[in-house]
Amino acid sequence: MRRLAIAFFAFLIPAALFAQDDLMNLLNSDAAPDINYTTATFKSTRILNGHSIERMVPGQLDFRISHRFGTLNSGSYNLWGLDQSNIHFSLEYGIMKWLMVGVGRGSYEKTFDGFAKFSVLRQSKGDRVMPVSVSVMTSAALMSQKWTDPTRANYFSSRMSYVAQVLVARKFSQAFSFQLTPTYVHRNLVTTALDPNDIFAMGAGGRLKLSKRISLNAEYYYVANPKTYMSTQIYNPLSVGIDIETGGHVFQLMLTNSVAMIEKGFVGETTGSWRKGDIHFGFNISRVFTLKKHK
């Protein structure tokens, strides 16, 4: 009888030990499809000058203030460019999970701009594997500067320019993300007949996280149009900077050879050269406000 009792307990003990694991297995056995979407490919909706695949979630308003100062090679008299500044500010809002819009104003050619960014694919792993995130960005800009020659027939449409971009990004690891950005810029009016109305460019940008709150970013656009015969010498824009995140703000500090903060300006109209020292210090500040609660 005693032996029977011992045998009985010997069976009971492992059963009790494994009971919780059994329950855990029961939970996992018919778990719902598990799709793990990649988040925070970039810290901000901009890599530096150009857009990243990130967008505002619905109900969140991003107020951005950006400055690009004068060139470093302008010397100590201009405090290496800090005496001079170009400004761009914008209000950007998430409408749907897949759509954000924004309006802005920049001092570069006194331009008003508006954009819409659509999220098409999201990088994910688990039950649905998607190697990249893809967004589409379209924008229109209205130049409001006074006409250089008011005597000739100037049309309102001549003030407009348009941009279309496909943003393809992959977060390779927690620390490293990379994005390719084929870009098309159309300018209704250009300075001379030598300048193309349509500009094609390929952008590439990435970020490397240095710590949880600081990342090193770089961004380059290769302009495919031949630059030899244009009326002004233009260069490919290159920007290098860091993102610093402090709770509700993201600060982006950078060195760049372009002054404009919209695609139309920095993709086809960057006149500064890194080699000559036409480097601008600049920053973007992003402050996010929650207008509608996120659920």
Add this chain to the structure above:
Amino acid sequence: MKRLALISILLTLALSINAQKYMTKNGYIGFYSHTPMEDIKADNNQVAGVIDASTGDLVFQALIKSFHFDRALMEEHFNENYMESDTYPKSSFKGKITNLSSVNLSKNGSYDVTVEGELTLHNVTNKISAKGTLEVASGGLNANAKFNIVPEDYKINIPGLVREKIGKNMEVTVTMKYTPVGNK
């Protein structure tokens, strides 16, 4: 022979009652911390849990990315900077009701229970104990519990810059509505 049949029927019946497991896929776990500077609150309504009413064993499992905050930026920081949820996507709890004898499963009502077990969070496992209630209802079992955890116990580092905004203790609330699992 008749008696044998009766005994075996009774035995099977008893066993099937004993083997009664209750489960949920949309249990609730939330946490809250209050400081003069900021309140931090997140809700997860997709917690899976099983309770074995015969032994008092219970387990929970929650996806970290299913915790939602009012502010998306806070949610991003929670996943990116604190929980590292791409590396540690799940949190789980394995435990036991230590005073199951005080629960009368055949009588509807609310019973005070104590649960002890191991909570795994951010890949760190700690023993915890919580007081709560187990409510026996006609449709199943309802469980409620409240306890505190300290983020640092789970190697969740909070930098000095934001230390003032995040409470030292997180108050965790668990609300589960279990329904019986068909015997397999």
